[in-house]
Amino acid sequence: MKKHPLNRRIRLATLALAAGTALAAGSAQAQDKxxxxxxxxxxxxxxxxxxxxxxxxxxxxxxxxxxxxxxxxxxxxxxxxxxxxxxxxxxxxxxxxxxxxxxxxxxxxxxxxxxTKLGLVVPAYSDIDSIAELNDHADSFNNEIIGIDPGAGLMGLTEKVVDAYDLDLALRSGSGATMTAALESAIQNEEDVVVTGWTPHWKFARWDLKYLEDPENVYGGAxxxxxxxxxxxxxxxxxxxxxxxxxxxxxxxxxxxxxxxxxxxxxxxxxxxxxxxxxxxxxxxxxxxx
Missing domain, CATH: 3.40.190.10 (Periplasmic binding protein-like II)
Structure with missing residues (x-):
């Protein structure tokens, strides 16, 4: 249900009135709108x-x-x-x-x-270049994909990727912070890790990373x-x-x-x-x- 227009007008009028008392003489700042x-x-x-x-x-x-x-x-x-x-x-x-x-x-x-871009991301030193190669190296990736919050659209797409490629890796939900923490820990130890990724994101400026190729084009283009x-x-x-x-x-x-x-x-x-x-x-x- 939409907010009642009258309630919104009352709220805005109250805010504007309160802000009006704080105006300084000659200030270029407009009255609170x-x-x-x-x-x-x-x-x-x-x-x-x-x-x-x-x-x-x-x-x-x-x-x-x-x-x-x-x-x-x-x-x-x-x-x-x-x-x-x-x-x-x-x-x-x-x-x-x-x-x-x-x-x-x-x-x-x-x-x-x-x-923008979406996909699965690994450290640049990883031996694989495609999602289709993940099953052959599942053990080195701890049989999991590190994801973000479960309600994110990227997670829904990644579930489709798991199905489309019949991956033996489990998609683990968490948050953006837990995903980057797992990525940082793996890179510090020069271990393999695969995470859900998107551009723009600061992690690409901090670490040398690469997107895995998506031959089935599940993630779509830009x-x-x-x-x-x-x-x-x-x-x-x-x-x-x-x-x-x-x-x-x-x-x-x-x-x-x-x-x-x-x-x-x-x-x-x-x-x-x-x-x-x-x-x-x-x-x-x-x-x-x-």
Whole structure:
């Protein structure tokens, strides 16, 4: 069920009134324009992009709330109006099931990042180059594929890969953090390991890795990351909608933020604000002309 428009208007009016009392004389900061709720999935790429969008929306005068959810719940939140938008929709393959279920209830604002890839990843020193070779070397890979959170579209695709190649390796679910920890441990000991992988991701900058070839093309070709908004957002918050619609960057730019987030005691929100401050030429392209 969609949020009641009257409740939303009351909430936004209250926020705007409270913010109005904090305006400093001569400040260029616009009066608070309301609150934008962004949902995201806890992938390093989406942590980076969602925090950057948050920083940009705040620069434009909005308050921003972020909620980390499973991929399925993230899509559902936008469909029901519990979240205003996501910048984390991997299409046309990874999140195809979610788009099929709720596509008529959301608004696709198009691509915010082009040049993604999905697949199984191994250290570059591994003796194998194809998924089809995994069974012959299953023991050296501890008879398992290290995955991420069970609700992720990538995990659903990998289950299909296990079936398509009749693999003798079990797909182990966990999280993005446990996947990279297992990868790091194996590389430190020069052991074989196979993990679910995607580009862009900071692990490719840190270690020498390779994708296993997918002759059955189960993972599909290159994908894009889309921005998805709830119905009614354009009418209720046209400027926020315009910023979300204009947001677009490259894997290299996203990679800069992801690497910042891997530093010890890193704060993804503070890193995003720093990156936004240092890349105002690009950010200004996302902001509506005043």
């Amino acid at each position: 309301g609150s934008v709720h962004l949902a995201y999935v806890e992938w390093s790429s989406e942590v980076a992009s969602t925090n950057v969008v948050r920083a940009v929306l705040e620069q434009a005068g909005y308050e921003v709330e972020m909620t980390s959810l499973s991929a399925a719940a993230m899509w559902q939140a936008v469909a029901t109006g519990d979240a205003d938008a996501i910048v984390a929709a991997w299409l046309p393959t990874t999140h195809a099931d979610y788009m099929e279920r709720v596509g008529d209830e959301v608004v696709d604002l198009g691509v915010n990042l082009d040049g 994908e894009q990351i889309h921005t998805i908004a709830r119905q009614g957002l354009e009418e209720e918050m046209p400027e926020a909608y315009a910023i979300l619609d204009a947001f677009e960057w490259t894997p290299e730019q996203m990679g800069e933020v992801m690497l910042m987030n891997q530093e010890e005691d890193a704060d993804p929100y503070e890193n995003a604000k720093q990156w936004v401050e240092e890349n105002q030429d690009l950010v200004q392209e996302w902001l509506p002309e005043s």
